[in-house]
Amino acid sequence: MDHRPQAWGRPRDDVYGAYDASYMQTNQPNQHTQSPIVTGTSVLGMKFKDGVVIAADNLASYGSLARFTDVKRLRTFAESSVVGFGGDVSDMQYLDRHLTELAIDEAYTSTTTTPNAQPTLNARNLHKYLSKLLYHRRSKFDPLWNSLLVAGLDEAGAPFLAAADLLGTTFTSPSLATGFGSMLAQPIMRGLVPDEASVAQVTREQAINCVRECMKVLFYRDARSLDSYSLAVVTKDGVELSENEKLENQSWAFADRIKGYGTQTV
Amino acid sequence: MFRNNYDNDSVTFSPQGRIFQVEYAAEAVKQGSVVVGIRNAEELSSYQKKLFAVDEHVGLAIAGLTSDARVLSNFMKQQCLSERLTYDRAMPLETLVSLIGDKAQLNTQHYGKRPYGVGLLVAGVDDSGPHLFEFQPSGLTQEMLACAIGARSQMARTYLEKNLDKFADCGRDELIRHGLRALKETLVQDRELTVENTSVGVVGPKEPGKRPLEAFKVHDGAETKDWINSIADDTETSGDGMQVDE
Numbered sequence: 350m351d352h353r354p355q356a357w358g359r360p361r362d363d364v365y366g367a368y369d370a371s372y373m374q375t376n377q378p379n380q381h382t383q384s385p386i387v388t389g390t391s392v393l394g395m396k397f398k399d400g401v402v403i404a405a406d407n408l409a410s411y412g413s414l415a416r417f418t419d420v421k422r423l424r425t426f427a428e429s430s431v432v433g434f435g436g437d438v439s440d441m442q443y444l445d446r447h448l449t450e451l452a453i454d455e456a457y458t459s460t461t462t463t464p465n466a467q468p469t470l471n472a473r474n475l476h477k478y479l480s481k482l483l484y485h486r487r488s489k490f491d492p493l494w495n496s497l498l499v500a501g502l503d504e505a506g507a508p509f510l511a512a513a514d515l516l517g518t519t520f521t522s523p524s525l526a527t528g529f530g531s532m533l534a535q536p537i538m539r540g541l542v543p544d545e546a547s548v549a550q551v552t553r554e555q556a557i558n559c560v561r562e563c564m565k566v567l568f569y570r571d572a573r574s575l576d577s578y579s580l581a582v583v584t585k586d587g588v589e590l591s592e593n594e595k596l597e598n599q600s601w602a603f604a605d606r607i608k609g610y611g612t613q614t615v
Numbered sequence: 616m617f618r619n620n621y622d623n624d625s626v627t628f629s630p631q632g633r634i635f636q637v638e639y640a641a642e643a644v645k646q647g648s649v650v651v652g653i654r655n656a657e658e659l660s661s662y663q664k665k666l667f668a669v670d671e672h673v674g675l676a677i678a679g680l681t682s683d684a685r686v687l688s689n690f691m692k693q694q695c696l697s698e699r700l701t702y703d704r705a706m707p708l709e710t711l712v713s714l715i716g717d718k719a720q721l722n723t724q725h726y727g728k729r730p731y732g733v734g735l736l737v738a739g740v741d742d743s744g745p746h747l748f749e750f751q752p753s754g755l756t757q758e759m760l761a762c763a764i765g766a767r768s769q770m771a772r773t774y775l776e777k778n779l780d781k782f783a784d785c786g787r788d789e790l791i792r793h794g795l796r797a798l799k800e801t802l803v804q805d806r807e808l809t810v811e812n813t814s815v816g817v818v819g820p821k822e823p824g825k826r827p828l829e830a831f832k833v834h835d836g837a838e839t840k841d842w843i844n845s846i847a848d849d850t851e852t853s854g855d856g857m858q859v860d861e
Contacts, residue, residue: 458710470702477703504704504742 484517
């Protein structure tokens, strides 16, 4: 019997040999994320007169490999907002769980005494919170490697669309796109909604068609994109999220006129 | 030296199951000067010498130890600011009040701590409308339609109970007058409400159900003159059928 309490419950040295403590320590310093691993590409969002359209494809790439083709990158929050995730997929999953927790807490803390109250976090509150979270993590030099779009309605019921990225930078505009989309899709969307005033003239169908068109352009020109995508429409009636959209009426006729596009045959 | 053996600290129950320190704290509230608060669907008001604005949309009135009230009010100010910083929204009243409720309750179950010697009426407007909460040193918080705490506040509560049905349809100024009449009930003989001893805090939506706020503001001195004058020759002291001779 070993009478030393610190030895109790441990594998006995005389049976198993002394513990090899070298397993417990590494020789390198602890490292934070320095680059994303599995990534999602662009997220697009556009305001129209009654709400916001937001879309992202269903691909998670592992470098240039199209690794997972059924990853849903839009999530709803409190049945009234949608968050679109670009960038690292594991950080997206972390944020997804975090937002689920936040939504549960919020559902418990509000509306316990006042039956018809609606003080759940609206899209503006959610965007502010996420941007603070992202900035907090980048300040710890351990960033969440994402760029986000938050779509929904603000406290006055007006359409709300804003972006936040891994540095905690925020941006808002009648149309927004992250990643490659900011170069390829943003100019097309700006054609429809150049400024806040023009949002009131845009119908739901116009906005959806424009976003679908942009998703097609992105599939043509962004090598990390996919032809199956998710599309959500947020209005005062709630969120309509469709996660299995397919690109239609593709035309690759332009491709063979461009040298360097696709596989080289010459 | 002590009233009994069981009131030395807030963690010892008496054989009857009472915690004397918490009861003494409740006494401190009764010794503080009176405050009255009323809310209806669109207006909300409360009064006393010590009215604090916590945030744009919340204010509070105190009865009891001022220094304890300042501790709680500073805490509430910080919580409201942090809510605006992290969520860009006004702190929901119920959340705010339950925070100070928990904070006060904690003081009743730690050895070496004492309960707060102050009662509060917390008034404010959030997304779900106007609210009035009562806070007690035991940590108990409850939402009220109208409430009065402090010295001789029972008289005010009696007035408020009698007139409760009227508050919902009152305009802003009428509701304030109801509050002043309730406050008047608590006065001892030969004392009157004057611009020196009365202040009125008001917070409410600009229009019923609308977001832009009439931010919490404490009116005192000359600002309360018209309200006080308008109830000065009021013979209807405690509601219906209590006409007094000219």
